[in-house]
Amino acid sequence: MDSHGNRTIFFALGILLAIILIGIIGYMQIEGYSIIEALYMTIITISTVGFGEIRPFSHEGMWFTIMLIIFSLGFFAFAISIITKHLSDRFLNIYNVKTKMEKQISKLKDHVIVVGYGRNGSQAVDELLSNKIQVVVIENRPKVIEYIQENPKIIYIDGDATDDSVLHKAGIENAKALISALANDADNLFVVITAREINPKLIIISRASAIANDKKLKLAGATNVIMPDKVGGQKMAKLVIQPDIHEFVEKIMLQRFGDVSLFEISCSGINSDANKTIGELRIRERTGVSVLGIKHEDGQYILNPPLDTVLKKGLMLFVLGNKDQVGMLKSLLNG
Numbered sequence: 379m380d381s382h383g384n385r386t387i388f389f390a391l392g393i394l395l396a397i398i399l400i401g402i403i404g405y406m407q408i409e410g411y412s413i414i415e416a417l418y419m420t421i422i423t424i425s426t427v428g429f430g431e432i433r434p435f436s437h438e439g440m441w442f443t444i445m446l447i448i449f450s451l452g453f454f455a456f457a458i459s460i461i462t463k464h465l466s467d468r469f470l471n472i473y474n475v476k477t478k479m480e481k482q483i484s485k486l487k488d489h490v491i492v493v494g495y496g497r498n499g500s501q502a503v504d505e506l507l508s509n510k511i512q513v514v515v516i517e518n519r520p521k522v523i524e525y526i527q528e529n530p531k532i533i534y535i536d537g538d539a540t541d542d543s544v545l546h547k548a549g550i551e552n553a554k555a556l557i558s559a560l561a562n563d564a565d566n567l568f569v570v571i572t573a574r575e576i577n578p579k580l581i582i583i584s585r586a587s588a589i590a591n592d593k594k595l596k597l598a599g600a601t602n603v604i605m606p607d608k609v610g611g612q613k614m615a616k617l618v619i620q621p622d623i624h625e626f627v628e629k630i631m632l633q634r635f636g637d638v639s640l641f642e643i644s645c646s647g648i649n650s651d652a653n654k655t656i657g658e659l660r661i662r663e664r665t666g667v668s669v670l671g672i673k674h675e676d677g678q679y680i681l682n683p684p685l686d687t688v689l690k691k692g693l694m695l696f697v698l699g700n701k702d703q704v705g706m707l708k709s710l711l712n713g
Contacts, residue, residue: 390460397424397450397457404446409439424450482533483547486512488554493539493569495522498585498606499559507531514548540568545576555581558600563591567598574599637700640670645693647712657685665706667699 401420405411411419415432422429423446435443489512492499499515506513515534517523526534537544539558550556550573558569566584573582584600586592587607595603616623661667672680675692689695689711697707 386460387464390457390464393453394457394461397446397453401446401450404442405439408442409433409435420446423447424454426451476536479533479535480547483514483535483549486514486533486549487552488512489514489549489552491516491545491548491550491553491556491573492559493557493566494559494561494585495526495534496559496561498604499557502557502559503532514553516544516548540565540572542572542576545569545573550576550580553577553580555583558582558584560585561587563587563595567591567595570595570598570600638698639700641697641699641704643695643697643704643707643711645689645695645711646691647708648689648691655686655688656683659689659710661707661710665699665710666703667697667707669695669697671696 398417398420401423402413402416405416405419406413409416409419411432419432423443426447431443490506491514492503492506493516495503495515495517499517503513503515513532515526515532516537516539517526517534518536518538523534523536526532535544535547537547539545539548539560556569556573558566558573560566560569563586566586570582570584573580582600583602583604584595586595586603586605589605589608592603592605617625656669661669669683670681672683672687673694673696674680680687695707697704699707
């Protein structure tokens, strides 16, 4: 609500409160009513519900009641209309936002679901959005949802991710990945089990607090498990042992040098008959991209692969470059 709307609703509430206070004080002073009796008489008088008085009025009480009805009738109706409009507009806005979100989610494909918008969840959302990846956040804490609503780029669902229906609303069937960043490991475990059952092909990244729960989450279906406390401790140690190397890698991974970053490129579209090596393709000279590593189908990693490495289907390349250079590399591999 804007500042004008806030002033209007506060003004209406102020009028309503002032009328009630005048009625309470008047009846207590004139008729000697207790505070609860005075409040009761004030409410039934200004609302004109037609109930009778608690005890017969004195002449002064009658005149006070007449004046209270005359002066309060218009103000009371005004205040009630403003408050009612505010509440109806608020509920209508919530309904419209919810409907809009549901329509947006129904059209999404290969998006990422982030469960929990705490410290880790919000960082994940920021990184995904900066890479132009569509995100759906699941959160059920009112204060956090108010904070999410400040960013119009975030599509969210107000609900509990341990409920199957909420995951369905988030479009889990069409999602590419799910990040479960809840504070409680048991909740993360439940989300992982449910998500894996609904979508067996889903990439699932889960947060864990206890080291003992790493294996449990992987058995439940998590593709990877991240322990922020452990990673934080390793980071602090690396900053002591090799501070410049760690900061260099972090700048590449998170902050980026201009538009240069690390990318993973699949060789699934490569011509299998070519059997060309990295050296024969002259990747560095023709695209400007540096090949830092390769992952084989069996999960084996090769860092700084030699020039005589044959590129074939099933390989994953890890390269350093900008988006234009990576685009040229994809064209070269699929040409």
